[in-house]
Amino acid sequence: MKSSLISKVFGYILLISISIVIIFPVFYTLSTALKTNADSQTFPPKLFNFDVTSENLRYLATNEDFYAAVRVSFLVAIFTTLLVVFAATPLAYSLSRMNYPGKKLIVLLVTLIQVTPAIVLLVPLFALVTKFGLYDKIITQVLILSALILPFATWILVAFVKSIPYELEEAAFVDGASRLQVIWHIIRPLLAPGIMTVAIFTLIGAWNEFLVPVIMSESNAKPVTVLITIFITEKNIDYGLLAAACSFLFLPVLLFTIFAKRFIVGGLLAGSVKG
Template identity: 30%
Template structure:
């Protein structure tokens, strides 16, 4: 009885998961297909299926600047700079904070640790108002720094709490031994703890990288031209004249592929970090 039931159950599992998978992949497939169609075929109804795939959209994305405020490659550079610097700064400040929370006992520790986590709830739209005015009066509009500092702050709660989980996995005995050897706090952190939590830091950094790579609202308001990031570029393919479908979808594929590849490769570490150490890789 058990075997037959299991058999039916397995069939059922496929019957549920495969349509679900197709449904989940459908928008992505549409993006890929549209990105290799000639611009004018992209939105034809009924949809055109027998087309000759072309990479013209990708080529023109990186070539001409006609009709666009900034070239897409320039926006990609901005995106890379902003998200990489954000990640590095976030990792440095976050690891330091996480180490303090994980290893030290001090007055107000409970409050500070709860508070760092609870800053997670502050919506970007809310903190945007004062930051918009501040950035304007400091004359920092359209600069990388105007994006990086808020992005670091937005990523800190998760960075601190993920890294805290990884630090707790490091046996205290090792650190105590180092302390006996006369290492200072920063030396212990740098020479003993960080090498041991590197994989965890990698996963954390991927999360921060993804978050800052994808951020839309701050980039929309605080950039104009020079510091404009790629997600804003995507939205700008929609103009009064219509939508440059081919280039828009090609650009979408270009900015999502690195994230997809990262996510697939680091998924185990990512889960480990996001479950705050409940699962070990």
């Protein structure tokens, strides 16, 4: 079939060109991180023929501000993930399997955050946070981010809970198991991939977050995403340092893409095209 060969060639050309558009900024970031300051500021730009140096990486590795920011980024990402999993898993189960007063309010609030730009909440929250002395604290970012990520996590888990046949639970009830036993022994293991998906999305989301920390932190709780903006607002831009810090931000994401692709694609589809 000649036409299928042509369309195959066309298909590969398309996929390769879109891949170049996607990979180029990443390649540019990683390569600039390895350039000397002189090489990164020449024109025409040196894409391949530059001298590889580790001076930017070494500078960052010994920089106290960067260390502090990395620590904040890690702590915020990890604790937000724990809190989201802790709050969203039982919430998703209760929303899909139980009926109780207040359920309507929860659904309303969850849907509301999902459609409302976060800045709407952050403007009054900033005033509240400063009033209660919570400004520039890691815990503040964890709580706010958890609430902002909660809707997405909850809908993914609701889709996963609904995919577990209720008959499975009923059979266990008939055998005399209590609700908690059923949840622990039947639901929890079946829900594990869903929880994993939520955890990965939350980790990446919290790691990448900029708006919440740029508003809620000043010096003590400044993550890497906020720190990198200082490389460019100062008079001369330090291309190499900026690129090195950006590469550092990309690193966990690149690892996740390699090792957790299945969960990411699955979660995306569960969160959007569930029944």
